Amino acid sequence: MSPHAKTVASWGNLSHGGHMVAAPSFHDEIPMALNELIAQCRSVLPYGLGRSYGDVCLNTGKGLLLTERLDRFLTFDATSGILRAEAGVTIGEALRLTVPKGWFVPVTPGTKFVTLGGAVANDVHGKNHHLAGTFGRFVRKLALRRSDGSVTECGPDRERDLFRATIGGLGLTGLIEWVEIDLQPIASAEIEMQSLRFAGVEGFFEMSADSVSWPYVVSWIDCLSQGSALGRGIFMRGRHAETGALVAARAKGGLGIPVTPPVGLVTPLSVRLFNEAYYRRPGATFTGRTHFDPFFYPLDRLHHWNRAYGPRGFYQYQSVLPPETARRGTIEMLKCIAASGQASCLVVLKNFGDAPAAGMLSFPMAGTTLALDFPNRGNRTLALFAALDDIVVRCGGRLYAAKDARMVPAMFHGGYPELDRFRTFLDPAFDSDLKRRLSI
Amino acid sequence: MSRTAIIILGATSAIAQQYARLQAERGARLLLVGRDSERLAEIAADLTLRGAETVEIPDMDLTAPTDGYQAAWTSLASRLGERLDIVLLAYGALGHQDAAEADPAETVRLLNANMVSACAWLTAAANHLERQGHGTIAAIASVAGDRGRRSNYVYGAAKGGLALFMEGLTHRLAGTPVRVLTVKPGLVDTPMTDDMNKNGPLWATPAKVAADIDKAIARGRTVLYTPWFWRPIMLVIRCLPRVLFHRLRL
Numbered sequence: 216m217s218p219h220a221k222t223v224a225s226w227g228n229l230s231h232g233g234h235m236v237a238a239p240s241f242h243d244e245i246p247m248a249l250n251e252l253i254a255q256c257r258s259v260l261p262y263g264l265g266r267s268y269g270d271v272c273l274n275t276g277k278g279l280l281l282t283e284r285l286d287r288f289l290t291f292d293a294t295s296g297i298l299r300a301e302a303g304v305t306i307g308e309a310l311r312l313t314v315p316k317g318w319f320v321p322v323t324p325g326t327k328f329v330t331l332g333g334a335v336a337n338d339v340h341g342k343n344h345h346l347a348g349t350f351g352r353f354v355r356k357l358a359l360r361r362s363d364g365s366v367t368e369c370g371p372d373r374e375r376d377l378f379r380a381t382i383g384g385l386g387l388t389g390l391i392e393w394v395e396i397d398l399q400p401i402a403s404a405e406i407e408m409q410s411l412r413f414a415g416v417e418g419f420f421e422m423s424a425d426s427v428s429w430p431y432v433v434s435w436i437d438c439l440s441q442g443s444a445l446g447r448g449i450f451m452r453g454r455h456a457e458t459g460a461l462v463a464a465r466a467k468g469g470l471g472i473p474v475t476p477p478v479g480l481v482t483p484l485s486v487r488l489f490n491e492a493y494y495r496r497p498g499a500t501f502t503g504r505t506h507f508d509p510f511f512y513p514l515d516r517l518h519h520w521n522r523a524y525g526p527r528g529f530y531q532y533q534s535v536l537p538p539e540t541a542r543r544g545t546i547e548m549l550k551c552i553a554a555s556g557q558a559s560c561l562v563v564l565k566n567f568g569d570a571p572a573a574g575m576l577s578f579p580m581a582g583t584t585l586a587l588d589f590p591n592r593g594n595r596t597l598a599l600f601a602a603l604d605d606i607v608v609r610c611g612g613r614l615y616a617a618k619d620a621r622m623v624p625a626m627f628h629g630g631y632p633e634l635d636r637f638r639t640f641l642d643p644a645f646d647s648d649l650k651r652r653l654s655i
Numbered sequence: 656m657s658r659t660a661i662i663i664l665g666a667t668s669a670i671a672q673q674y675a676r677l678q679a680e681r682g683a684r685l686l687l688v689g690r691d692s693e694r695l696a697e698i699a700a701d702l703t704l705r706g707a708e709t710v711e712i713p714d715m716d717l718t719a720p721t722d723g724y725q726a727a728w729t730s731l732a733s734r735l736g737e738r739l740d741i742v743l744l745a746y747g748a749l750g751h752q753d754a755a756e757a758d759p760a761e762t763v764r765l766l767n768a769n770m771v772s773a774c775a776w777l778t779a780a781a782n783h784l785e786r787q788g789h790g791t792i793a794a795i796a797s798v799a800g801d802r803g804r805r806s807n808y809v810y811g812a813a814k815g816g817l818a819l820f821m822e823g824l825t826h827r828l829a830g831t832p833v834r835v836l837t838v839k840p841g842l843v844d845t846p847m848t849d850d851m852n853k854n855g856p857l858w859a860t861p862a863k864v865a866a867d868i869d870k871a872i873a874r875g876r877t878v879l880y881t882p883w884f885w886r887p888i889m890l891v892i893r894c895l896p897r898v899l900f901h902r903l904r905l
Contacts, residue, residue, distance in 0.1 A: 222854050240669065240846050241694045284669070284846075287701035312705065 218252050223279060226521050227268040228475070228528030229591060229620050232275030232648075236262070240284040242301075242392070245360065249390065252278030253362055258646035261386045263303060263330030267337060268531040269620030270648035271385050277646060280390060282332050288312060289393055296398040297355065302332030302391045307515075314463040318398035319455065319507070321353035325563075327512050331394045337617040338383030338577040342431035342453075342511070344567045350396075351382035351573030358392040362644035366392065380640035383574030385616055387650055389642045403459030406431070406510040409452050409502045412494065416446025416546055416564075423566045426452050431510075433565050437490040438549060438558040438587060439483075446549045448564065449499050453510055464508035471518030479525030481559045481590045489560045514561075524590050529559070532600060533578075533586035533615040535567060540610035541583035547606050548585060555599045559588040575633035575640075578615040586618065597621060616649060627653045658708045659683040660735045664717055664776055665746020667694050669845035670795060673865035674743060679707035686711045686735050689746075711735075717746055718772040728779035739787065741872060742780045744773055744794040747814070749847045755809040762809050769813030774820045781824055784833045791872050793836040794821055798880065800839070801889045804905045825877050836871055837878050840864050841885040857884075 218237040224230065235256050237248040252259040256278035263282050265272050273279075282303035289299040293316040298309060306320055307327030313319065324339040333339075338351040347353075356370040359381055369378035381388045408431075413419055419434055426432050429452035436448035493499070514520055521529070536544040545564070552558050562585075569581035589596050604626055607614065613630025614622050628634055638655070649655070661678055663671050666687030675685055679702040687702075687710060689695050695712035702710050711734055720727035732739055748768040755762045777794060784790035799807050800815030821837040828835055842848065842858045859882045867881040880886035892905070 217850070219849055220852070238846070238849065241667075241691075241697060243693060287697055288704040289700065291704050 218248075218255055218278065221279075223262070223265065223273065224528075225268060225270065225272050225620075226266050227530060227591075227620060228521055228524065228526075229269070229530070230273065230275065230528075230648075232273060234274060234277065234279045236279045236281050238281035238284050242285070245280075245285070245390070245392065246364065248280055249360070249362065252280060253644045258644055259362075260645060260647045261302070261332060261336070261390050263333035264305065264328050266326060266329050266333065267617040268529075269616075269618060270652060271337070271617050271619070272333075273648040274646055275648055282330060282390075285392070286330075290395075291316075293318070296400060297395060298398055299356075299393055299395040300331055301393050302335075303330050305330055306334065311463040313398055314401070314404050314507075315461050317400055317402070317461055319401045321397060321399045322347055322350040323511055324350075325512065326515055327508075328515060331396070332386075332391045335382060335391055335394055336384055336386045338572075338574045338579075339617070340567070340579045342433045342565070344565070344570070344579055345427065345432060346430055346568060348568065348570030349383075349573050349577055349579055351577060352570065353397045354378075354382065354394060354573070355397055356395040357381065359389045360392050361389040361642050370395075377640055379573070379575050380637050381574070383572075383577040384637070384640070385576065385649065385655075386647065387642065387645045387655065388640050389645060401455045401461070403456040404462050404507055405456040405459040405504045406453040406507050407456045407504055408454075408510060410499060411450045412447070412499050413450055414447050415444055416549060419446060419448065419450065419564055420542060422450045426450075430454050433563060435493070436549070436562040436564050436585075437494050438552050438562045439487055439490055439556065441550075441553045445546070445553065446564075447494065448562075449494065453505075455507075456504060459504070462506075464506060470516060472520060472522040475522040475526055477526065479527065479529075479590050480523045481525075481529070481588075483556050486558065486560050493560065524559075524588075527591040527593075529591055530589045530596060530600070530620055531586060531618040532589060532603060533584060533618040534603070534607045534612050535578065535580055535582050535584040535615075536607065536610045536612035537580065537582040540612070541566075544606055544610035544612065545583055545585060548603055551602055551606065552587065552599070555595075557589055557592065557596060557599055559590060561588040562586070575637040576616070576631055578613070578617070580613075582612070584615075586615075616653075619649070622653070624652070624654045627655075657738070659740045660686075660738055661741040661743065662686045662688065662731060662735065662739065662780075664688050664742070664744045666698060666712075667691060668745045668747070668795075669847070669861040670840070670843065670864050670868070671743060671745035672698055673861045674745070674868055675702055675707075676705055677865060677869050678741075679703075679705040679710075682706050682708050684709045684735060686713070686731060688713055688715060688717060688731060690714060690716050717776070718768045724772075724775040724779055728776065728783065732783055738789065739783065740790055742784070742790070742792045743868070744776055744780075744792075746773075747795065747797075747847070749807075749810055752805075752807050752809060765809050766813045766816075769810060770816040770820070773817050777820065777824060781828065781833070781835075785828060785831055789832055791834040791836060791875075792824070793838055793868060793872055795838045795840065795868075796821065798839050798841050798885050798889050802893050802900075806905060834872070834875050834877075836868075836876055838864075838868055838871070839878065839880050839885065839889075841880070841882065841888070 259278035797814035799811040
């Protein structure tokens, strides 16, 4: 199990850098794997499934500790809904265990292919942020191994500062060995959902205000539409159904993109055609029931969808603007993006709630978040991001580190007021491309 | 019908763990044999949560059981009670070809770990299942056993010998209700292969291999190449004329 060389990319496929990796299979192998990586490479970073988009999960030329084989359940109490599992267990695997017993993860991102360790380290959010907050708020306890050999169990009521640094701590405070979370009870695996068109961005804000009682709310936007149709899109809301079977989705093969095509398939023309069709399709207005899997994880059915962006990869840009500036700033950003003609079909708009942040570097805050994919077209794309950065900074917003590959250090430092405090909890042997780039 | 009763020899192997998970979700009764009791306990806790009806974890060195193979087998088999449905032999050691070439004792060690001890367990298991008149024996060999190659012929010879033994066992038990499956995985991303360069499209996950084994057992197959594309690849490698083969660094 000694460290070996491996080329590793993140989900955005922007870089394919060499790493030294070690993948311990059992708990007793963790200390040696960590020590060897640190001795050989001088630094290490935990790596789960690599679903973050930018460089938060990369440590190019240095060490990665792969958690994929640390994927065992430790305890699950079907009465209280408390699950303790190793950090490499994925949300998808957890759901396969807990859904048949009537429990669902408290918060889920838009893919089930993330590990619990990654969900904690990026303090992920989901469609229920406006009511529930982030994933980190449901962590009861976790075990953190530091490079000095210590293992600390921390939680909201024990070693609270170290805990708050580790939630959303980007893997830089040590290795999360296991996580214990509170699940939410469900009566059915189905979701009662509605989807509705809105003809412009004002419609989004109105529907959001009308939907605060719905636990799950998210919108898709056609980011190429301009003028009176600026920010038209589809509003989706859902809640766990009261009746129905408790079946986790089968791990079906699904479709996939087998190889990266030589040129990206996401072009202005293909995006325009897709957006028009997606907005106009009859299913865009729908009231009914669906299984939770297509509701939460529509893209999980297309394996390796990131390959559609071709060999140059893609960026994701996710911002949040506070409530005071959200409307004005979102409109300004959408105008800027529509005029550039660069974005892709994958655009998400959502209002966050005002739940207190679980971690020192947690991304979500009260306001409106906009997330978009952009094929990597080099300087043209970076110039657009610079323009968007201006708007975000002027509006008092910030960007999501798990999605980022290019923001400047000042923007990160300005957006995260608890950064200095966070730094006192850094593990000196843990490092990442993002940490170096943003001078964390 | 009562739950499937399974003995896994070498239960801490990556492929064995994935196979055990598949069976645990169906509520199987599992007997996991391996060397490291602490690791077996980690696996057992997980499998119990996943739904296994019972998980027992006797620990022993499978390549040299203290009481001899027959006595060790009898005591293992008695722990599961009346009926035994599946025996999966999953342990093995890749070793280092260089070390085996330099040291005859290492060659013997690899032959014992991958073939000699395995054949002993398979003999005991086959007799047990034949008497019982029911069950499946599966053993994990390797595509490396299909032709001797300079890069790993000691490991290859052991796995090839195991495959030949299994072929004979399949022949012997052909007229009985007992099924025998020889599994020949290709490149699998497990701790055993962590020293190899794993970039490239030929690598499979242990979960994929385990799912293939599960299907092959259900269908009563005799030889499984997994993933499937290794069957044509190995056919070509076996058929290469020696003149050509000797020019390749395989």
